[in-house]
Amino acid sequence: GQQLNQSPQSMFIQEGEDVSMNCTSSSIFNTWLWYKQEPGEGPVLLIALYKAGELTSNGRLTAQFGITRKDSFLNISASIPSDVGIYFCAGELQGDSWGKLQFGAGTQVVVTP
Amino acid sequence: NAGVTQTPKFQVLKTGQSMTLQCAQDMNHNSMYWYRQDPGMGLRLIYYSASEGTTDKGEVPNGYNVSRLNKREFSLRLESAAPSQTSVYFCASSQQGGRTFGSGTRLTVV
Numbered sequence: 001g002q003q004l005n006q007s008p009q010s011m012f013i014q015e016g017e018d019v020s021m022n023c024t025s026s027s028i029f030n031t032w033l034w035y036k037q038e039p040g041e042g043p044v045l046l047i048a049l050y051k052a053g054e055l056t057s058n059g060r061l062t063a064q065f066g067i068t069r070k071d072s073f074l075n076i077s078a079s080i081p082s083d084v085g086i087y088f089c090a091g092e093l094q095g096d097s098w099g100k101l102q103f104g105a106g107t108q109v110v111v112t113p
Numbered sequence: 114n115a116g117v118t119q120t121p122k123f124q125v126l127k128t129g130q131s132m133t134l135q136c137a138q139d140m141n142h143n144s145m146y147w148y149r150q151d152p153g154m155g156l157r158l159i160y161y162s163a164s165e166g167t168t169d170k171g172e173v174p175n176g177y178n179v180s181r182l183n184k185r186e187f188s189l190r191l192e193s194a195a196p197s198q199t200s201v202y203f204c205a206s207s208q209q210g211g212r213t214f215g216s217g218t219r220l221t222v223v
Binding site (some may be wrong): 088 | 117153156161171203205211215
C-alpha cells in the first residue's frame with residue numbers, strides 16, 4: 001500500500017503568496033521526486049533530489065531532501081495563476097534494487113488572483 | 114515532439130469487454146511502466162518492464178496483462194473489464210531516475 005503521507009491535501013492561496021507542502025514516510029528513500037499534474041495531462045517532473053540534505057531550486061520552486069531520508073518538502077514562492085495543479089511527491093525506497101517509485105496522494109493547489 | 118504517446122485518450126467499456134491500451138516512447142528508454150490514478154490515491158503501479166523482453170507485476174496487477182512488444186512499445190490489456198477498473202491510466206518511461214509520463218487514457222467501465 002501507499003507509504004507516503006503528503007500534506008496538505010489542498011491549498012487555496014492568493015496570487016503572490018508562497019506555498020509549502022511536504023511528504024513524510026516511515027521508510028527511508030534513496031530518491032525524492034516532485035511532479036506537477038495539470039488537468040487532462042500526465043505528471044511532469046519538476047525537481048529530483050538524490051542526496052540527504054540536498055536543496056535544489058527550479059525557478060520559483062525549491063525542494064529539499066530531508067536529513068533523515070524519510071521526508072521532503074516543496075516550496076513555491078510568489079505564486080502565479082499558472083501554478084494551479086496537483087503536486088505529487090514520489091520516493092524511491094532504499095534497498096529497492098530496481099527503483100520502483102511510491103507516490104503521495106497529491107496536493108491540489110488553487111491560486112486566486 | 115519527443116515523449117510518451119498513449120492511445121486512446123478516452124474509452125467506455127461494458128463490463129466483461131476487453132481492450133488494449135497502447136503506449137509508445139521515442140526517447141530510447143529501457144524501462145516502461147503502467148500506472149492507474151484514482152482520486153485521492155496518487156499513482157499506483159500496475160506493471161513495469163525494466164528492459165525489452167521483461168515484465169513484472171507492480172502494486173495492483175490483478176485483472177491486467179502487459180506486453181513489451183519492442184523497446185518502444187508497452188501495451189496494457191484488460192481481458193474482462195470490471196467497474197473497479199474505471200480509472201485514468203498512465204504509461205511512463207525512464208532511463209534512470211524520474212519517469213516521463215504520457216497524457217493518459219480515461220477509461221470508464223459501465
